[in-house]
Amino acid sequence: MNTLITAPARLARRMLPFRRQPKTSPALEALPFFAVPAHAIEVLRDSAAFRGELLRLIAQASQRIVIVTLYLQDDDGGREVLNALYAAKARRPSLQISVFVDWHRARRGLIGKQKSEGNAGMYRDYAARLGPGVDIYGVPVQNRELLGVLHLKGFVIDDAVLYSGASLNDVYLMRHGRYRLDRYHVLHHRGLADAMADFVQRHFVDSDAVRRLNVADVPATRTLQPAIRELRQDLQRARYDVPDATLGPTDVAVTPLLGFGGSDNALNDVLLALLRATRGRLILLTPYFNLPRPVRAVLGLLLRRGCLIDLMVGDKTANDFYIPPGQPFKTIGLLPYLYENNLRRFARAHHAHITSGQLNIHLWRDGDNSYHLKGLFIDDDVAVLTGNNLNPRAWTLDLENGLVLRDPERLLQAKHQAEWAALREHATRLPDYRALESPRNYPAEVRKLLRRLNRTRLDRLVNRLL
Structure with missing residues (x-):
């Protein structure tokens, strides 16, 4: 500033x-769309309901959990989510869990606070104590945070998409009596969930710029700059894979869209x-x-x-x-x-x-x-x-x-x-x-x-x- x-x-x-x-x-x-039954779209009232639904879906997950968010904070709210993810993995070892956060945001402390290793320090600590199974990736959309961040939203848990503008920390999850108001929706639809999960697999996991944050050896940003440039070029062309569906009388047309640049x-x-x-x-x-x-x-x-x-x-x-x-x-x-x-x-x-x-x-x-x-x-x-x-x-930018x-x-x-x-x-x-x-x-x-x-x-x- x-x-x-x-x-x-x-x-x-x-x-x-x-x-x-x-x-x-x-x-x-x-516009192509998914035909989602209207009864399969829920609106959650507040951040307390959002937190409860997120933890409920994680606890019941049997196949996959794909979380994309700006940050997963090193505080009580963030640790509650991480504990839930590791517990879900312990219950079902075959469960695939991946978390995607902004690379730059994860590696610094809070604005206005003293310097620290950021949320990535918590991720490494959890992996060291509880072992593998929860993969946490940093996505560097730009070379510097000031010029753009990962601002995608949407948590895919089995066949459900929990969509909100909220990130994951105390105030977004209404811990300790305070909240940050957002909107919270759940859409139960296999095709939509597949499309959103497939997007991060194709464009994030397969990118040389996107690296694990909960490992001991995390590369410096400067060494990733050529890969970041390639990722940026890829994202400018990227789209969700959406079919040509037919809208029934009880359906809503849902189109996921990407924006970059x-x-x-x-x-x-x-x-x-x-x-x-x-x-x-x-x-x-x-x-x-x-x-x-x-x-x-x-x-x-x-x-x-x-x-x-x-x-x-x-x-x-x-x-x-x-x-x-x-x-x-x-x-x-x-x-x-x-x-x-x-x-x-x-x-x-x-x-x-x-x-x-x-x-x-x-x-x-x-x-x-x-x-x-x-x-x-x-x-x-x-x-x-x-x-x-x-x-x-x-x-x-974002x-x-x-x-x-x-x-x-x-x-x-x-x-x-x-x-x-x-x-x-x-x-x-x-x-x-x-x-x-x-x-x-x-x-x-x-x-x-x-x-x-x-x-x-x-x-x-x-x-x-x-």
């Missing part, structure tokens, strides 16, 4: 192109196509209000078309980097204020739409808990489950995925409405941009840093990278 603030302005100009026009979006009707990004293209196809109602969830330019442009188009739009974002105090007044300030604590500034500008530009009720911005806050929602509800027949934060970093659910018979409508109602329990509608805290009232350290960023135009670079 400090490096970004002191970087020269020319670096910002180099890394902020955002002038390319998006390519023609694919026809949504032509600023061009030929299937997930981005379909998200834009879905947004443009909105007929009357859009609900957009994002944890950090920092929308990519193409998304902002489509929202403006929909408002002019007369569509009703609901946006739900976290209050700045619900951001995981928020530092309460009175605590020592660190530069990373600037981020929640940057996002609130983005939201304030957006709300001010759309003041008339907010006043008329056509645009509803919901701010989520629940004590000292935090907010991590992402995804879309479009009209009553489309939903997107994704780990994509709908920000410039996700749009161009490796992302998502599940598009098309439901022409509206079989999931009641479940979606119940989920949306539950998400709004701790949210308040923003009546006006003036209801947000004025930057003049921010802490002195925040005001100083914001002035420096604005003066050098580096605020746009920071918005893209963080």
Whole structure:
């Protein structure tokens, strides 16, 4: 963060192109899909239910467990999951277990904390004590974490896909009374589970860049750079293997999509196509209000078309980097204020739409808990489950995925409405941009840093990278 603030302005100009026009979006009707029975799609209410379902599925697993997540943390929540994985392997020695985490994130400590060997130290300790059987891999999507991370989501356990934007630690698993709100879905379908498990086998396990982290001899990142470059090129062409299915009257069309890079990004293209196809109602969830330019442009188009739009974002105090007044300030604590500034500008530009009720911005806050929602509800027949934060970093740098659910018979409508109602329990509608805290009232350290960023135009670079 400090490096970004002191970087020269020319670096910002180099890394902020955002002038390319998006390519023609694919026809949504032509998207291949899995025909998943509506009754096989479950919505879990909260992080406690997510933790319980994850541990239940692990305990019952008989064939495979494939976990893909940003990180598996060295804390009570992470250790609970690792203990469950090793116990499952002990019960069924034939059970295949593999865990994929971001390479860079696993090898460092927490931001703002003292240096450490990171979560990889815990992985090695478990392997040394409990032996082989749980393979934990680090996936280096880029040469440096700042330039992109593994942000795929989805846990495949036998024939079930447990999909959430959550990673695995205390707060995501609601340990010790605090939680970070996300979305949680379970889809029971062999074909979908096979496709997601096969993807990581083909593109991760078979890559020279992807290495085990729970072994004694872990190579340095610099020695992997040629292999990382090859992995990056492979991922830019990669797709899930999805058949041409026929949708039955009780089925929902589920399409898994991959997104990586600023061009030929299937997930981005379909998200834009879905947004443009909105007929009357859009609900957009994002944890950090920092929308990519193409998304902002489509929202403006929909408002002019007369569509009703609901946006739900976290209050700045619900951001995981928020530092309460009175605590020592660190530069990373600037981020929640940057996002609130983005939201304030957006709300001010759309003041008339907010006043008329056509645009509803919901701010989520629940004590000292935090907010991590992402995804879309479009009209009553489309939903997107994704780990994509709908920000410039996700749009161009991170490796992302998502599940598009098309439901022409509206079989999931009641479940979606119940989920949306539950998400709004701790949210308040923003009546006006003036209801947000004025930057003049921010802490002195925040005001100083914001002035420096604005003066050098580096605020746009920071918005893209963080």
